Amino acid sequence: MANTKELSVEDKLRALYSLQLVDSKIDEIRSVRGExxxxxxxxxxxxxxxxxxxxxxxxxxxxxxxxxxxxxxxxxxxxxxxxxxxxxxxxxxxxxxxxxxxxxxxxxxxxxxxxxxxxxxxxxxxxxxxxxxxxxxxxxxxxxxxxxxxxxxxxxxxxxxEKEENFLIEKSEELQKQIEGRLLTAYKRIRGSVRNGLAVVSIERGASAGSFFTIPPQTQMEIAGRKKIITDEHSGRILIDSFLAEEVKQDMENLFAKL
Incomplete structure (x- = not known):
């Protein structure tokens, strides 16, 4: 298990977005079962x-x-x-x-x-x-x-x-252990308060994914710098830059492809 105190902000963001993608995949599986x-x-x-x-x-x-x-x-x-x-x-x-x-x-x-x-x-x-x-x-x-x-x-x-869901649940639990308690609590709170369960989103065309509110250039630069955790002032979601998002997505897609 990783020592959360040694994680850089970038590593925290990677872990958070990885967790988001895994949890979204679990949501997708469960939505198939529907009601x-x-x-x-x-x-x-x-x-x-x-x-x-x-x-x-x-x-x-x-x-x-x-x-x-x-x-x-x-x-x-x-x-x-x-x-x-x-x-x-x-x-x-x-x-x-x-x-x-x-x-x-x-x-x-x-x-x-x-x-x-x-x-x-x-x-x-x-x-x-x-x-x-x-x-x-x-x-x-x-x-x-x-x-x-x-x-x-x-x-x-x-x-x-079932096999795929169990694997993803285990992966989600593994990722949660890498994230400090305060961040994990915030992630779960945001995820529970938004309709699509997206607590961590990337910047797309100057706005957070799924939002029409433009993010100021200065804030975008801070997000790209990966030096601190920044949230969207409108939705409360945690923001990451698109390059980091693509890297994590590729890693997760490689993981999902093995299922």
Whole structure:
């Protein structure tokens, strides 16, 4: 590892621009993947959500089935009680006892009607839930198929670029170790604040690359002198002269060509 204290300003600028080119190459690889990783993640969440929903419907249906069985058992008990009361009516001693048993029978019949009404409602609920389950299953199968295709697409891209990306990440980490903490922090801050991730740019036609603001000749001479780190007053980017940029680009292109 290089001793950062011994690095000249020119060496610092070389290391910074080399890091910029490597990080930009990593950005380029990741942009190919685009939103795929997020799409896969969202689809996985949707599949998990639909699966949980289906499990809940299954539990609900089992619960309703159990309630229907309870109601049917209750109806059998009510019918059995009615028969018992009807038998007792044959042996009553007076009208009062007969009427009392009649009321009990009527109450049992009302309980049967109520139970049958609940069974009818629960059966309707089952039919509705079964319809929703069928629709949810179709939706789940469609999402699972979509997820399978998206995962395959992502895996293809990953397998093509993984080796190259890992190499570049290692190179980026290696270059970062050559740059003093203050400069590296500034580089990362600038990179994170600009849309294209360019924290270090060269001078092109008297202006910083990608900018329309002309840099004063005196400043251009100072940049070409490579004696101090100079930033663009408009964008905050670190500036290097075009000759140094070309030298570093050539070195990096030779490196990238080996991938």
């Amino acid at each position: 795929l990783p997020l799409e896969v993640e969202d689809l996985e969440d949707e599949v998990a959500g639909l699966t949980t929903r289906l499990e809940k419907f299954k539990s609900d249906l089992e619960s309703i089935d159990a309630q229907i069985k309870e109601k049917k058992n209750a109806i059998d008990e009510h019918k059995s009680t009615i028969k018992k009361y009807q038998e007792q009516q044959k042996n009553v001693r007076n009208n009062r006892e007969y009427n009392s048993l009649t009321k009990e029978i009527e109450f049992q019949e009302l309980e049967i009607q109520l139970a049958e009404k609940h069974i009818k409602e629960m059966k309707a609920s089952i039919e509705h839930k079964k319809e929703v389950v069928s629709q949810t299953k179709e939706k789940l199968e469609a999402k699972q198929t979509h997820l399978k295709h998206k995962k395959a697409e992502l895996n293809d891209i990953m397998s093509e670029t």
